[in-house]
Amino acid sequence: MANKNKFYVTTPIYYPNDIPHIGHAYTTIAADILARWYRFKGYDVFFLTGTDEHGKKIENTAKKHNKTPREFVDSLIPKFKEAWKKLNLNYDRFIRTTDKDHEKFVQEILQKVYDKGDIYKGHYEGYYCTECEAYYTEKDLENGCCPVHKTKIEKLKEESYFFKLSKYQNRLLEFYRENPDFISPSYRKDEVINRVKEGLKDLSISRSSFKWGIPLPFDKKHVVYVWFDALFNYYSATRDKNKEKFWPADVHLIGKDIVWFHTVYWPAFLLSAGIELPKRVFAHGWWTFNKEKISKSKGKVINIDELVRIAGSDSARYFLFRHIPFGEDGDFSENALVERHNNELANKLGNLVSRVSALAEKYGLKEVNFKKINVDIHISNVVRDVSELIERFEFDKALNLIFAFIDTLNQWVQDKKIWETGSKEDLFELATGIRLATILLWPFIPETCERISKTFGFKISLSELEKPLKVIKIKKSEILFKKI
Numbered sequence: 001m002a003n004k005n006k007f008y009v010t011t012p013i014y015y016p017n018d019i020p021h022i023g024h025a026y027t028t029i030a031a032d033i034l035a036r037w038y039r040f041k042g043y044d045v046f047f048l049t050g051t052d053e054h055g056k057k058i059e060n061t062a063k064k065h066n067k068t069p070r071e072f073v074d075s076l077i078p079k080f081k082e083a084w085k086k087l088n089l090n091y092d093r094f095i096r097t098t099d100k101d102h103e104k105f106v107q108e109i110l111q112k113v114y115d116k117g118d119i120y121k122g123h124y125e126g127y128y129c130t131e132c133e134a135y136y137t138e139k140d141l142e143n144g145c146c147p148v149h150k151t152k153i154e155k156l157k158e159e160s161y162f163f164k165l166s167k168y169q170n171r172l173l174e175f176y177r178e179n180p181d182f183i184s185p186s187y188r189k190d191e192v193i194n195r196v197k198e199g200l201k202d203l204s205i206s207r208s209s210f211k212w213g214i215p216l217p218f219d220k221k222h223v224v225y226v227w228f229d230a231l232f233n234y235y236s237a238t239r240d241k242n243k244e245k246f247w248p249a250d251v252h253l254i255g256k257d258i259v260w261f262h263t264v265y266w267p268a269f270l271l272s273a274g275i276e277l278p279k280r281v282f283a284h285g286w287w288t289f290n291k292e293k294i295s296k297s298k299g300k301v302i303n304i305d306e307l308v309r310i311a312g313s314d315s316a317r318y319f320l321f322r323h324i325p326f327g328e329d330g331d332f333s334e335n336a337l338v339e340r341h342n343n344e345l346a347n348k349l350g351n352l353v354s355r356v357s358a359l360a361e362k363y364g365l366k367e368v369n370f371k372k373i374n375v376d377i378h379i380s381n382v383v384r385d386v387s388e389l390i391e392r393f394e395f396d397k398a399l400n401l402i403f404a405f406i407d408t409l410n411q412w413v414q415d416k417k418i419w420e421t422g423s424k425e426d427l428f429e430l431a432t433g434i435r436l437a438t439i440l441l442w443p444f445i446p447e448t449c450e451r452i453s454k455t456f457g458f459k460i461s462l463s464e465l466e467k468p469l470k471v472i473k474i475k476k477s478e479i480l481f482k483k484i
């Protein structure tokens with residue numbers, strides 16, 4: 001009962017040693033869309049994002065800037081918060097792995113897992129990429145370099161504590177079998193399962209070569225491996241009294257490069273700690289920029305200011321989720337964004353709102369019996385279908401459907417020649433149709449939708465769709481999307 005009508009969505013916690021860019025924005029907007037949607041449906045929603053602040057990489061970068069790690073990370077957090085504000089992202093908590101409650105919690109868990117006998121001391125030797133904060137095996141390397149960063153990789157040998165990952169191989173395989181949606185989209189599943197079947201090695205989970213991390217409670221010379229620290233943010237954020245009901249997470253949204261950490265390490269840590277496992281991990285693809293991977297080292301980073309500058313926050317949000325299916329890779333180009341801004345947002349949605357509001361200002365509206373309303377034929381289907389698509393993370397298809405409905409409304413204006421007939425009843429129906437499209441679009445483009453709702457005098461909520469539109473005096477809408 002306690003878990004009824006709750007929805008908990010998370011983004012990865014980001015490394016703050018970089019300004020937020022399109023890759024961070026992509027996951028965080030997706031979480032925002034889902035959070036808005038489930039709030040709409042009356043769910044109790046918890047939307048968590050934040051930053052991953054420990055590790056050697058941060059310690060090194062801070063040193064270069066002549067700052068302590070803490071001062072350094074403190075100086076970077078506002079950049080993330082400002083960026084999320086520009087994109088209208090309404091998260092409930094911005095967690096930092098340096099937050100006191102999180103640090104305390106991770107130590108408690110470590111002690112628990114240690115007492116259980118799942119952590120032991122040994123030596124670790126391997127190839128370590130500081131950028132990834134991850135060890136690689138000889139097999140993973142590409143010409144002696146990190147497979148992700150293509151940079152030279154160092155071989156490390158150090159005393160380390162190990163987590164008995166191998167012990168969880170069969171339980172993980174059993175869990176994947178019993179929870180076929182856990183790894184989503186389904187095309188990402190086989191790779192993980194096959195690798196787990198090949199066998200799991202115990203995982204080094206501590207470092208003694210640097211200090212910037214959470215000390216192991218049973219050996220203060222060591223700090224915990226960043227992934228053990230980072231992954232637990234999802235759970236520690238729910239340890240507040242009024243947040244406990246949100247665990248297990250309904251979905252962890254991540255990029256496809258961190259699937260392994262989230263679908264193998266994370267559930268294994270939780271199994272060891274005796275904590276219920278999350279329901280789903282959904283991994284999206286990568287954006288390329290004119291067909292090349294977006295990366296800082298190659299100088300192809302689209303930061304949030306640039307993204308928003310092209311055509312505004314709503315157009316950016318719209319483009320990212322309309323252009324490619326969520327889950328797959330896509331290519332970003334300014335031209336493609338501008339094209340969708342002009343052809344879809346301005347010409348279709350903007351035009352409809354502008355024409356109907358202008359005609360309604362001139363002729364007024366007259367209520368039509370709700371049962372007989374023509375656009376209503378579409379309404380029930382559109383709401384049901386869009387709802388299903390959003391809940392399956394098929395955002396592009398949901399937007400496609402809403403825009404097909406907008407096309408129908410534009411066609412209506414054309415077919416009925418309303419500028420000649422001045423039919424108040426037809427205008428009422430069109431305004432009702434606009435209300436529907438606006439309400440369904442709100443999770444995607446909230447700012448614009450709020451402007452439309454003011455023009456036509458309706459509230460943005462799903463329950464509003466069950467009532468007839470109130471007839472008010474309408475003034476022609478200002479331009480919603482200026483063409484570029």
Ligand SMILES: [Zn+2]
Nearest residue numbers: 129132146149
């Ligand atoms: Zn790397």
